[in-house]
Amino acid sequence: MIKRILPVALVISATLAMGQTTPKPKSTTGKTAAKPTASASPVNLSQAIPTDPSVKVGKLPNGLTYYIRKNAEPRNRAELRLVVKAGSVLETDEQQGLAHFMEHMEFNGTKNFPKNELVNVLQSSGIRFGADLNAYTSFDETVYQLPVPTDSQRVFRQAFQILEDWAHNATIDPAEVEKERGVVLEERRLGRGAGQRMRDKYFPVLLNDSRYANRLPIGTEQVLTTFKPETLRQFYKDWYRPSLMAVIAVGDFDIKQVEGIIREKFGRIPEPANPKPRTEYTIPGNKDTKVAIVTDTEQPNTIVQVIYKREGVKDKTLNDLREGVKRGLFNTMLGNRIQELTQQADPPFLGGYSNYSDFLGNLDAFTSIAVAKEGNVEKAIRAVLNENARVKQFGFTPTELERAKQEFLTNVEQAYSERTKTRSASFVEEYVRNFTDKEPYTSIDFYYNFLKKEMPGVKLTEVNELVDQFIHNDNRAVIVMAPEKDKDKLPTVEQIIGYIDDAGKGLTAYEDKTLDAPLLAKQPTPAPIVDTKQIKDIGVTEWTLKNGVKVVVKPTDFKNDQILFSGTSFGGTSLYDLNDYTSARFASTVTAMGGTGAYNQVQLGKFLAGKQVSVFPYISELNEGVSGSTAPKDLETALQLLYSYFTQPRKDADVVKGFLSNQRSALQNQINTPTPARVFQDTVQVTLGANNPRRQPLQPADLDKIDLDKSLKIYQERFANAGDFTFFFVGNVDEAKLKPLVEKYLGGLPSTGKDEKFRDLGIRIPSGQISKTVYKGVDPKATVQLVYSGDLNWSPENTTQLDALAEVLEIKLIEQLREQESGVYGVNASASYSKNPVPRYTFRISFGCGPENVDKLIAKTQELIANLKSKGADPADIAKFKAETRRETELQLKDNQFWLGYLQNQFVNGDAPDEVLREDQQLNKVTVDSTKASANKYLGANYAKFVLLPEKKVEAGK
Known part of the structure; x- marks a missing residue:
């Protein structure tokens, strides 16, 4: 994987992340030298920044550095890194791209883990390839990432053996080099496009023709296509040496034991007698x-x-x-x-x-x-x-x-x-x-x-x-x-x-316009909790308030300063006719832009400065609701803001006018110069949406249909009845303190007593066989997306079987399309499913490749699916799926975000809230026969094939 190949500023697109981040709580953000500044504090500013005493740092006789820290979050887990202070800037002309290629080869055979055995071993221990097990190469360093469980000493010690093998035991088998050559070339192909072509032109200017300007980590096609294994071995020999390496271990373990393992395994790596000088390159x-x-x-x-x-x-x-x-x-x-x-x-x-x-x-x-x-x-x-x-x-x-x-x-x-x-x-x-x-x-x-x-x-x-x-x-x-x-x-x-x-002529000073007023013009009239239920096995309390509002609370100790919350009810844009669809679609967006109550959007941001409060109203197709987060100390402010968004929507025509103006311009840019990816995804969306008007790409003319007053009215309608809302609170919640706040701010919300439902719009992926080929773009690259869909008998067993099917198929697709065919860099198989408006599933397979390989790789994919249908999954792959799922669930059960999403889904779908505790029962039902049945059931007749190819060149005279 390539990482940090560009300064952050240079990867910007039309969509900007506008928020400014505050420096992380470490020693620094940025690096400006300055003379000591006078301070009223007795702190001696000339003192060195003290290092964290919780970190055990050492250096072995051969020069390797290590960092060890005991940390129990998450429990029974450790994060391991092998850091090599060698990246693409150290390559010779004949090695351009080989620092990154070496990173790939570490997963294709080492002394103790031949060929792809390393990936198989880790997957069997519940570690996902790509998601968990990964690495990246930049200009100046290569970093190998290995998160591992610590509750198995065998797996934990094995992980350090893997790190040691990466450090000096890569085999660099010529046959494996040839296979991986195609994979890396495919990764390079994925990076092609307008951004790459323009970067090639401006990088020498920006970086002043320095070494960085002509040593992009992905390298050159010429080198990647023709280099000899000996050239790669030379890079490994020159730069993978102890004095340029660090081993980092942070996790739930014994520090002395880990230090002993590091000394044992890495102390035996010899430092070269005459190491090649490691030049520190600069940009003049x-x-x-x-x-x-x-x-x-x-x-x-x-x-x-x-x-x-x-x-x-x-x-x-x-x-x-x-x-x-x-x-x-x-x-x-x-x-x-x-x-x-x-x-x-x-x-x-x-x-x-x-x-x-x-x-x-x-x-x-x-x-x-x-x-x-x-x-x-x-x-x-x-x-x-x-x-x-x-x-x-x-x-x-x-x-x-x-x-x-x-x-x-x-x-x-x-x-x-x-x-x-x-x-x-x-x-x-x-x-x-x-x-x-x-x-x-x-x-x-x-x-x-x-x-x-x-x-x-x-x-x-x-x-x-x-x-x-x-x-x-x-x-x-x-x-x-x-x-x-x-x-x-x-x-x-x-x-x-x-x-x-000439910037700065005729300017006036900035005026900091703030507002000093209560967030709520009128305090709500509380409504008491009239019913309480306990779901003890998952530690959940359910309250029903007099106005009909339901509140689901799960106190946790996962975070000290975090409370996550949401609220949802049925309805959404589905209740509005097509003439009002665009106004409904943007109703929550344009209304929230007005701020709330007496505060416009800018004033509200200033009012909330220094508070850990985030609240966002939304209206989707089937639901409306709010989502938010806060710290315990700011919980009341968060609930006041939530109440205000329900009861005090605010219109700001100027802000909305500016927003729509910008949106029109951005959409027009996309129409004037449509990117291949945009055209392809639009085609997929429209086709799978059965060409329904609500599944069409947004056009500038659509924005002209937005009536701000109509949007505000729709917003008020959607939030006029809180009586059919269910709210969820997860985190460091004190129920005794939450209860009066809930009664005041949620109990005080308006209620009509009606229980609204969404409207089924009848939009389904068309049945039968569909094939669409899009010709767009000048680069010799293709994108493939295969989609299976259909009705679903909604049950935990069936959704688990779908997840298993996706995982076992992806494992085989990686083995076949990447490792055997060398035809792709990555391939994804995923299953999604929903109960509303009717239970349906969608199964997607996607990958990028060379145009010349599209038919071959689709055929290989269909062969793997046919094999699943006839024989079922490999038992080893099923075991990997179960191990990965169990490991992932262990972490999720200690995560507030998981519980918020899980509880909301369970209550909205009317499913058992404690179903997660029965996951093992569902996993035990995944067998060779069940994957065979699932493949036949879900990978069937409703099949859509989408292919993106470069534009066809018209021959002269035609």
Whole structure:
């Protein structure tokens, strides 16, 4: 797997994640050096950042480093990593792509696990290939990931043998190399497209022709097709050596035992007598502004990125830690301002952000990005750059800083309160970064206490001054990506530089508009709980309130600071005729955009700053409801917000106008330059939806059908009757404290006494045989999707059999299509099913491949299905399915999110709430004969085949 091959800013698309993240509770976010800042705190900021004492760190005589930490979340599990400080930048010209190829070969034969035995062994222990067992290669490192159970000493010790084999016992069998060559070429094929073609053009400009510019981890087709096994062996010999390796183990185990195993197994790996020097490559700076304007026939929108690069400094001292806090505050405040620009009647862009973070190699960067609306590059980038300039000219406001501090501290407080519940996977990533990038790691206890002391002393002037460090004229790069059809409309290099240099003229100071008013204009009239039921075997209480509202509560101790909740009832858009469908479809979206009560959307966000509260109303086809999360201390605020969304919907015509304007522009871009994937998925959706109007792709003209007043009316209708709602609360819930809040805020909701149902619209996947081929795209790659469907006799036994069928078939598809045919990088088989509007199942098989292999691989797939129908599944594959399912369920039963979704599904479907406790009974019914019967039952006559192929080239003269 390829990971982190691009700076984060460069993988952006038309859909932007606009939220700004607060730095994680570790030593740093970003890496700016600065002089110590005066503080009222007695903390000596010149001191080194203390490492977390809970981590046992050591180095073996051969140079291998290890990190060990005992952590009991989840119980009986451990996260293991082998980190090799060797990636694609170390490749010679003849080795381009072989760092990543070596990663693949580690799963294709080692001294103690020949060929694919390693995968088989782990799957038999309940570890899924891909989902659990995985690895990634980047420019500078290769990391192998192995989550394992610790309640089996045999499996646990075996896992360390696997790590050791990866470190120095790969066999690199020439026959296996030839088989894997096709798999890696298929992975490379999957990465082809507009993004790759444009990246190949702008990377040398952005990265200043450095080593990083021509060492993408996927490599070159020429090398991958022709390299000799000896060339791969040389890379393994040169760079897989103890001094460049770390073993990381975090989990529910005995530290001394693990340290002994590591010393035993890894201490015997010899360090080469004359190791090849490990060069630390850098990206040189540039005094001028580098500009790359690239276009492509399959690029749907215009994206502008302005990147201010600067030397990154490794954090070492407490002052560095404090500087990271300042950068986090800066990012949060600027991000909030830019997000507000999208909440205007005429937003200047489809999306945008400015953010300081690490970049690549030795660099950090302050990056501003805008997705242009109607291709208007100037308007989009000026809008983002003007917000940067506004900070430069006027700074942030005291109220903005106070809210940002509240948000920052709240996030760290939450991490602190969960310190005994933190999952092992969260820790291992910190130690990986420490080994690869020298990023220090400290304990959440230290960080939280440090923050409490230092945060009050962070002055507004300090944060405002950061903009001068971030924005500068040297070492600057501008990347413009646009549709090929708009090539002649794009600004010149000189014009683009002019936009940047002229930013900030005629600006006025930002006005921080807040509202000081109660969230609820009128307090609700409570209704008491009139009935209580206990479902003791799963620890659930069910309340019925006088107004008809039902509440299902499951207190857990899985998280200290988390309560998840939802509420749902039948109805949804199904109750509205086609003329009102679009207004109904967008009703919850456009209504929530108005805010609630006296608060508009921006003011509501400011009101909730520093609170752990999230509430979202929704209207789907068959249901309406709310979903949310909160901390115990903010539970009442969350319920007030929920009550407000039910009873105080708010209309904001300007915000909705801006939203719809942006949506029209984005949809028009997709129509003007439809991507192959979009055209293919639209075809699948329309075909499986029987060409029903409600299954058509959204068009710009559809948005014109949205009547805001009609949408608001529909929203009010859907939430006018809480009496047929069921609410679910899972997490650190104190029932005694929850009860009066439920009676007040849920008991106070309006109720009509009616019990609404959804309307069955009769939309079904067409029966019989369907075949559709889509010709779109210029790259020589194909996508295949095979779909089986039909009616389902709803029962836990049948859904378990469907899941088993999907898993055993996927195992065989991977073995045949990937390992034997070398025809795919990945293949997926999955079953989905639902009880409403009528019980139905859908079974999908999907993969990407070369166009020339489509028919062959479909035929191989059908052979495997025919074999399942005649013989049933391999008993070993059934055992793998059972082991994986049991291991997964062990984790799910300790997860709040699982229980929330599970309980809602069980109650909505009218199924037994305690069915999960009988999973073993259902798994025991999965046999060779049952998989044979299931294959014949579910992989039958209702079969749809969809294939995406490149556009046909018209020969000259025809």
